[in-house]
Amino acid sequence: MDGRRRQSKFGSGAYQLTDETPVYVISVAAQLSGLHPQTLRQYDRLGLVSPDRTAGRGRRYSARDIELLRTVQALSQDEGINLAGIKRIIELENQVAALQQRVGELSAAVDGAAVAMQQREAQVHASYRRDLVPYQDVQQTSALVVWRPKRPQD
Numbered sequence: 001m002d003g004r005r006r007q008s009k010f011g012s013g014a015y016q017l018t019d020e021t022p023v024y025v026i027s028v029a030a031q032l033s034g035l036h037p038q039t040l041r042q043y044d045r046l047g048l049v050s051p052d053r054t055a056g057r058g059r060r061y062s063a064r065d066i067e068l069l070r071t072v073q074a075l076s077q078d079e080g081i082n083l084a085g086i087k088r089i090i091e092l093e094n095q096v097a098a099l100q101q102r103v104g105e106l107s108a109a110v111d112g113a114a115v116a117m118q119q120r121e122a123q124v125h126a127s128y129r130r131d132l133v134p135y136q137d138v139q140q141t142s143a144l145v146v147w148r149p150k151r152p153q154d
Helices: 026-033 037-046 063-077 083-126
Strands: none
Touching: 026 037, 026 063, 037 063, 037 083, 063 083
């Protein structure tokens, strides 16, 4: 899932359900991920997948958490990576995502600054006085001109 928002079918649509919305209790999350609830608790204790908590300290998993649980399971079972390695992979992936977002923000800022600079440059050019004669560079030649005064007529 990619973070798209889905409108709730109930009410006036004031409630927005996203991939980060914590809605699944541990038993449902375990079913959706194909894991035992005790495994989910262990992953939470290790900091691999940390679901949100209710006021009564109950775990609530989001769709993104479910996807992460499946990824952890695949890395562990299929790739043979230990849980410490999986935790490091998740941390690095989160860091890469944050850096990509920052690069996007900085690119947008640079683009905005370039547009502002072009607008300011256009303003400067528009402010030039039009009544002045533009200077034209005269080409220098290597021809020698000899001046001789006119002789008085006899």
